[in-house]
Amino acid sequence: MAQNIDYTVASPEAIESELGQKLERLRLSKNINQTMLAKEAGVSRRTITRVENGEGISLDTLIRVMRALGVIDGLATLLPDPTTRPVERIKLGGHERKRARTKKTSDADAWTWESESGE
Amino acid sequence: MAQNIDYTVASPEAIESELGQKLERLRLSKNINQTMLAKEAGVSRRTITRVENGEGISLDTLIRVMRALGVIDGLATLLPDPTTRPVERIKLGGHERKRARTKKTSDADAWTWESESGE
DNA sequence: ATATTTTGCGCCATATCCTGCTCATTAACG
DNA sequence: CGTTAATGAGCAGGATATGGCGCAAAATAT
Numbered sequence: 619m620a621q622n623i624d625y626t627v628a629s630p631e632a633i634e635s636e637l638g639q640k641l642e643r644l645r646l647s648k649n650i651n652q653t654m655l656a657k658e659a660g661v662s663r664r665t666i667t668r669v670e671n672g673e674g675i676s677l678d679t680l681i682r683v684m685r686a687l688g689v690i691d692g693l694a695t696l697l698p699d700p701t702t703r704p705v706e707r708i709k710l711g712g713h714e715r716k717r718a719r720t721k722k723t724s725d726a727d728a729w730t731w732e733s734e735s736g737e
Numbered sequence: 738m739a740q741n742i743d744y745t746v747a748s749p750e751a752i753e754s755e756l757g758q759k760l761e762r763l764r765l766s767k768n769i770n771q772t773m774l775a776k777e778a779g780v781s782r783r784t785i786t787r788v789e790n791g792e793g794i795s796l797d798t799l800i801r802v803m804r805a806l807g808v809i810d811g812l813a814t815l816l817p818d819p820t821t822r823p824v825e826r827i828k829l830g831g832h833e834r835k836r837a838r839t840k841k842t843s844d845a846d847a848w849t850w851e852s853e854s855g856e
Numbered sequence: 857a858t859a860t861t862t863t864g865c866g867c868c869a870t871a872t873c874c875t876g877c878t879c880a881t882t883a884a885c886g
Numbered sequence: 887c888g889t890t891a892a893t894g895a896g897c898a899g900g901a902t903a904t905g906g907c908g909c910a911a912a913a914t915a916t
Contacts, residue, residue: 625809630800633812637796640816647819651837651862662905667864676872676903677756677794681749684816690744692815693752697759697808700766717883717892718770770892781875786894795873795902836862836913 635672637680642670644687659686754791756799761789763806778805 623636645655652670656663659682669675669683684690742755764774771789775782778801788794788802803809 622813625813626804630797633800633809634796637812637816640818643819644816646834646837649834649837649839651839653862654837654839663863664865664906665904668903671864674903675796677753677796677799678749678872679903680796681752685745689816690752692817693756694741694744696811696815697756697763697803698811699759700762715765715768715884718765718768718773719884719891720768720770720773721885721891772892782893783876783895784874787873790894793873797902798874834913838861838914840861840915 631672634674638670638672641683641687644689645670648687655683655686659683750791753793757789757791760802760806763808764789767806774802774805778802 623632625633628636645652650658652663652666656666659666659679661679661682665675665679666683669679681690681693684693742751744752747755764771769777771782771785775785778785778798780798780801784794784798785802788798800809800812803812
C-alpha cells in the first residue's frame with residue numbers, strides 16, 4: 619500500500635504527505651517516540667506530529683528532523699550539480715553567468731524550457 | 738568554490754543557503770529569470786529571491802520550485818525506504834509497528850539510537 | 857481483561873513566511 | 887560608452903507555521 623507516487627504529477631500536499639509517512643516509518647524503525655525525536659530535532663512534539671501527518675511545514679523543520687533521524691545526507695544529493703554538466707552552461711557564454719537573459723526584442727514573451735527531464 | 742558542505746554538521750541555515758545556491762545555478766543553466774520561474778512555480782518572484790538567498794522558506798515552496806525546474810524527482814529518493822530493510826523491523830515484533838516503545842520501567846530515561854549511520 | 861505509553865488533535869498566542877509593491881543596483885547587451 | 891533587463895531588498899498586511907497546553911483515543915505490554 620502507498621506505493622511510490624509520481625512526484626512529477628503529484629500535488630505538493632501529496633508529496634508532503636508521502637514524505638511524512640516515510641519519516642514516520644523511519645522513526646518507528648528506530649523505535650523512537652515523537653517526544654524523543656522532537657527533543658533531538660529541536661522542535662516540539664506537536665510539530666513532529668504535523669510533519670508525519672503531511673501538514674505544512676518549513677524547510678527548516680524538515681532539515682532538523684532529517685538530521686535527528688540520521689538521514690540528512692539525502693539532502694546533499696537532492697539537487698543535481700550544474701557544474702558537473704559544463705557542456706550546457708558553456709553554450710550560453712564562456713564564464714559564470716549571474717543573470718538570465720531573455721531578450722524581449724519584439725513580442726516574444728512566450729518562452730518554454732521544461733525540456734531536459736520531460737523527455 | 739563553495740564546495741559541498743558537510744550536511745551532518747552544518748546548521749539548517751547553512752544547508753538552506755547551499756540548496757538555494759544550487760537552485761539558482763540550476764535556473765541559470767536553463768537561462769530562466771526569476772519572474773518566469775516564479776510564474777511557473779506558482780509563487781511570487783520575491784519568494785524565488787528568498788529561496789535562492791537561503792532565507793527561510795516552506796517545504797511547499799521548495800517543492801513548487803523544484804518541480805518548475807524539473808528536478809522534483811530528487812525528492813523521491815530523498816529518504817531511504819525502511820520497507821526495503823525488513824530485518825531490522827522484524828526484530829521488534831512480527832507485524833507493522835505503529836508506535837514506538839521505550840519502556841520506562843525504572844529510571845531508564847536515557848536512550849540513544851543514533852547508531853546506524855553514526856558509526 | 858487492566859495498566860501504561862504513545863499518538864492525534866483542538867485551541868490560542870506568537871513567530872515566521874508569503875505577497876505585491878517600490879526603488880536602487882548591477883549584469884549583460886549592442 | 888549608453889540602454890535594457892535582471893536582481894536584491896525594504897515594507898505592510900495577510901497567510902501560514904510553531905509551541906505549549908490539555909485530553910481522548912489507540913496501541914502495546916502485562
